[in-house]
Amino acid sequence: xxxxxxxxxxxxxxxxxxxxxxxxxxxxxxxxxxxxxxxxxxxxxxxxxxxxxxxxxxxxxxxxxxxxxxxxxxxxxxxxxxxxxxxxxxxxxxxxxxxxxxxxxxxxxxxxxxxxxxxxxxxxxxxxxxxxxxxxxxxxxxxxxxxxxx
Amino acid sequence: xxxxxxxxxxxxxxxxxxxxxxxxxxxxxxxxxxxxxxxxxxxxxxxxxxxxxxxxxxxxxxxxxxxxxxxxxxxxxxxxxxxxxxxxxxxxxxxxxxxxxxxxxxxxxxxxxxxxxxxxxxxxxxxxxxxxxxxxxxxxxxxxxxxxxxxxxxxxxxxxxxxxxxxxxxxxxxxxxxxxxxxxxxxxxxxxxxxxxxxxxxxxxxxxxxxxxxxxxxxxxxxxxxxxxxxxxxxxxxxxxxxxxxxxxxxxxxxxxxxxxxxxxxxxxxxxxxxxxx
Numbered sequence: 001x002x003x004x005x006x007x008x009x010x011x012x013x014x015x016x017x018x019x020x021x022x023x024x025x026x027x028x029x030x031x032x033x034x035x036x037x038x039x040x041x042x043x044x045x046x047x048x049x050x051x052x053x054x055x056x057x058x059x060x061x062x063x064x065x066x067x068x069x070x071x072x073x074x075x076x077x078x079x080x081x082x083x084x085x086x087x088x089x090x091x092x093x094x095x096x097x098x099x100x101x102x103x104x105x106x107x108x109x110x111x112x113x114x115x116x117x118x119x120x121x122x123x124x125x126x127x128x129x130x131x132x133x134x135x136x137x138x139x140x141x142x143x144x145x146x147x148x149x150x
Numbered sequence: 151x152x153x154x155x156x157x158x159x160x161x162x163x164x165x166x167x168x169x170x171x172x173x174x175x176x177x178x179x180x181x182x183x184x185x186x187x188x189x190x191x192x193x194x195x196x197x198x199x200x201x202x203x204x205x206x207x208x209x210x211x212x213x214x215x216x217x218x219x220x221x222x223x224x225x226x227x228x229x230x231x232x233x234x235x236x237x238x239x240x241x242x243x244x245x246x247x248x249x250x251x252x253x254x255x256x257x258x259x260x261x262x263x264x265x266x267x268x269x270x271x272x273x274x275x276x277x278x279x280x281x282x283x284x285x286x287x288x289x290x291x292x293x294x295x296x297x298x299x300x301x302x303x304x305x306x307x308x309x310x311x312x313x314x315x316x317x318x319x320x321x322x323x324x325x326x327x328x329x330x331x332x333x334x335x336x337x338x339x340x341x342x343x344x345x346x347x348x349x350x351x352x353x354x355x356x357x358x359x360x361x362x363x364x365x366x367x368x369x370x371x372x373x374x375x376x377x378x379x380x381x382x383x384x385x386x387x388x389x390x391x392x393x394x395x396x397x398x399x400x401x402x403x404x405x406x407x408x409x410x411x412x413x414x415x416x417x418x419x420x421x422x423x424x425x426x427x428x
Contacts, residue, residue, distance in 0.1 A: 013349025019356055022315045026322055026360060 027064050054080040173275050173285040175304035179320030181291030183312045184339040189288040190218045194384035195401035197252035201283040207257035208300035209290040210266055216256045220382020230258040233270045248387055263296035275303025293327055306333045312340045313352035318360050336363035340371040343417045367400035369393060370415035
């Protein structure tokens with residue numbers, strides 16, 4: 001339906017394409033981040049989140065945005081459903097792990113580029129990790145994903 | 151690496167009692183966006199308004215400013231002659247045909263950019279500042295040695311940028327290299343308002359959303375500019391040309407005579423197109 005309306009109005013003007021290309025190229029200039037690094041980061045993020053949730057991979061979007069002097073990573077990862085883990089040791093934990101002093105507000109989804117990419121790499125299969133990861137997932141992804149899941 | 155080559159400091163602080171002229175480098179990073187045309191026209195407009203102005207062509211090896219000014223037949227000596235004491239400054243300065251308080255110091259055509267001694271070039275700009283109200287330096291494209299030399303004596307810069315992805319990217323790089331000590335302004339060149347309206351060209355807002363520089367002016371991509379370059383007559387001296395008046399407005403913003411925000415050029419009407427190019 002949406003695609004149909006899009007087609008009705010013709011292709012997007014080339015200035016929009018130019019703006020987007022400019023944004024991306026300057027981003028990689030400023031971060032010294034190669035475009036393929038962004039792609040593999042996106043893949044890693046989706047992979048980690050997929051361990052816990054059913055992710056709509058086709059509609060995932062991970063971008064960086066210049067916000068004044070800072071760069072923010074914005075991840076929009078639609079969640080189709082929760083994955084039931086083999087042994088549900090901690091039933092219904094998402095609301096519980098609030099205590100740790102972390103900003104699990106929606107703002108966490110707009111964390112700066114530096115802290116954000118690291119957690120997926122750090123998240124090994126350690127025994128103590130699940131609790132931490134679940135918090136990241138709910139804080140970092142769910143708020144953005146919710147509107148799209150409908 | 152490059153940061154080592156390019157001095158981040160501006161020219162020496164103003165000390166003498168006599169008011170020193172302003173040294174402004176016109177730069178862009180990318181080639182072909184209109185640095186030389188901008189230098190010629192802004193210089194001509196400043197001089198026509200009564201200031202004493204010297205245009206310095208720092209594009210050693212690819213001398214063009216004399217052509218755009220229509221002064222190529224008058225050039226006897228160039229910058230390197232002066233730097234190497236083969237000619238005095240007065241011998242090398244070419245006086246404009248139309249505006250006598252406008253002078254040109256041409257670049258060497260048969261030499262290379264690496265032949266310019268950075269310290270000596272800086273000293274030259276310094277001495278020009280004691281004689282002229284404005285020293286406009288036409289910077290070569292690129293960010294190598296020629297760029298480093300061109301900006302070394304300038305404490306202000308005009309970044310010329312066209313509404314293209316590549317030009318904005320290069321301008322962004324150049325703004326970073328100019329450092330925090332220089333006053334940097336922007337001129338958006340070759341704008342085509344009708345294409346912006348149709349969504350086929352980046353707008354001034356798009357460009358400056360990236361560069362975030364104070365805007366000196368917007369120059370339309372108009373036939374007047376090409377015609378005037380063909381003739382070697384700066385369009386800024388053409389009272390009837392809308393582009394000329396845009397250049398004169400830029401000169402007034404530089405001198406402080408004018409503080410209004412630059413206007414977006416008017417679209418060319420059917421009649422403009424019909425009777426346009428002279």
